[in-house]
Amino acid sequence: MIADYTEAPVCHVDDLVDGELKEVRVGDTDVLLARADGQYYALFPKCSHYQGPLVKGLLNGHRLVCPWHNACFDIRTGHRLEAPALNGLPTHEVRIENDQVFVRLTTNQESLENPMVTPDEAITETYVIIGSGGAGAFAAEGMREGGFAGKIVMLTESGEAPYDRPNCSKDYLQGKAPDEWMTLRSEEFYQDYGIDVRTGQHVTSLDPVTKRIELASGEAITYDKALLCSGGKPNALPGIDVDLKGVYSLRSLHDSQTLRELGKQGKRVVIIGSSFIGLEGAMSLRKLGSEVDVVGLENTPFEKILGEKIGRVIQGWHEKEGIRFHLGRKVAHIEGEGTVNAVVLDNGERISADFVLLGLGVKPRTDFLKDIPFEKDGGVKTDAYLNVKDGLYAAGDIAHYPTNDGFQRIEHWKVAGQQGHVAGLAMAGKEESYQAVPFFWSNQQGKRINYVGHATKVDEIIYEGDPEKDDSFLALYIQDGQIKAAAGLKRDQDIIAIRELMHEGRMPAVETARDGVKWVKELKKA
Known part of the structure; x- marks a missing residue:
């Protein structure tokens, strides 16, 4: 606890409108100020998951959503509402006097646990x-x-x-x-x-x-x-010799530790699979000093999920770092006497390898x-x-x-x-139906792609910003005449707004999305 209970005026009562966030200083402490339903709230300003700057997130009612990985908190209590954060946010006291908003520091902790009961040994259930x-x-x-x-x-x-x-x-x-x-x-x-x-x-x-x-x-x-x-x-590669050494997957902490030690040795690795795990693995092993080749069935990475245009852009990020791609190709077989030494493709190309990483999804x-x-x-x-x-x-x-x-x-x-x-x-007896909108993120060469929603097929993609020219863009994925998913780079608040609209069943029509001005207005309403 903070011994002197520092208090300071932070703004005028009319400086913020409902739904607005602002980071302020109280003494030497950063505080997140939030307004909802005419009330002010003060909280720890960083997400308890990865310390994301919450002022760059979005406030929907009393729901505060982190811009990085969409963890969610209740500004009234600080309690964590949604993963991936485990802990909530400490709160500070707020009072209004003479049209001034005052914040009184009540804790210097970075997180708090949601209320949980302690175990009772007398209960055998x-x-x-x-x-x-x-x-x-x-x-x-x-x-x-x-x-x-x-x-x-x-x-x-x-x-x-x-x-x-x-x-x-x-x-x-x-x-x-x-x-x-x-x-x-x-x-x-x-x-x-x-x-x-x-x-x-x-x-x-x-x-x-x-x-x-x-x-x-x-x-x-x-x-x-x-x-x-x-x-x-992890899915295996059909026909591979199960006793062949040097073939790995990336699913666990142990897998990561093993691959990290191999990567540090500057070895040649062939990654089979050009989706998220495959390319995140490629990025990381390349940063460790490995020679990296990626083999994929698709002609462009992430083509079915993110679309060809964004896939080409991401491929370019990796190629700039020295990663080589062999796309639209199948693996014919893996060579090696007891240990991997090469991967042979269906077109006869032979890629030397000291080890192989399989990124073929899971079942x-x-x-x-x-x-x-x-x-x-x-x-x-x-x-x-x-x-x-x-x-x-x-x-x-x-x-x-x-x-x-x-x-x-x-x-x-x-x-x-x-x-x-x-x-x-x-x-435990507190039934609430699961209705959350799917969300995931991926780090591709230091650039975080956020994706919300779920599309099983894509009929059309509407872009805000050009992925091939701009360092910030949003892609809307249309299926059966509806916006079913969205992906964005440096469009964190837009992605949160879309997720909140999807959750509440208020997504705008596709025609609105085609009109950039109308679309921006709809997102701001969220």
Whole structure:
């Protein structure tokens, strides 16, 4: 706490309008000032996730959204409303006197935990979480936030407690993020809240009828309620020799550590797959000093998701850093006597390689489930509350959840975290349907692309700004006569506005988007 309780006038009562944000100084402390419904609020000015500048975000009612990764907070309490932030924001006292707004500093902390109950050993009811990714981490806290005081057991094959998985392909792989940055919560946190994180645990079966989970160790656990957030298993390259050394995927902290050590040695790497993980891996390994070649089936990176124009621009960013592309090509085979030494393409081209990184996407890890119907891709279908059946829930990469456009399965960290939180609350008895609009971000050569919404096919793309000429642009993806998704570079507030409009069912018509002036006015209304 701040001993002298510093107080200072920060503005006139009419200086801000509803929905406006301003960063002010109180003594030596930066404070975020926000106005909503005629009231002023004062908060810590940086996002508790990655310290993003919240003044550059967007305020919608009492919802404050971070510009970088769209974490969301309630300005009245500072509580975290949405992933990827785990913690909320400390607040300061505000008072009005003689048309002046005064802020009184009440804390110097950077974050606060959402209110959670402490465990009660007298309660024997047991909730089990299978998986320790974003969904599992947020679910455990959601259970305690929802008032569940019984036993929580988290089972994970990983050797670590929940950590920041998205960073495995970015700063951590580049050696710019120390190990202590990666852990989401301390060991003491999980002990204090009675969350039993059991690492190195391989689940071999789950029977929803008997509510029994069997582990490879021979141990069996019965549950009252369970959450499936087992994530995805990296897709393999068909026909590859499973005993061939030097072929890696990038899915875990261990994978990132292994690749980082190889990258530092200046080795030649061939990356098979030209989407987000593949190109983030290419960027990071190149920064470490590796020679990097990327092989992709598409003629342009991200062509199906972001469109050909943006894909060409991103390819150019990577080529400028010395990354070579071999696009529109399949891998014929991988050469090597016990260890990789080359990748041969379908056109006969041979690319020398000391190791290979596969970035071919993932498939749901659900093979341990009994008596649960699978979707075609191996995922499981849930209801609006992420319930599968009889006390069994699912979240994250494996979950097909209902939307107005049918069922969707989304493989994004923010989606997984928010689904886990909703599922955890529901399991604790606080049911709120999952209705969040999908959002993800990707770092491509130091440029953050934000994407909101979901389009299964793209009929047309409407651009605000030219991706090939401007350093800031917005792309709107049209499907069946509606704006279904948007991507942007340095258009953070626009992306947030679009997400809020999508969430509230107020997206403008496509014809409005074609008129730049009308479109800007609609976004400002958000």
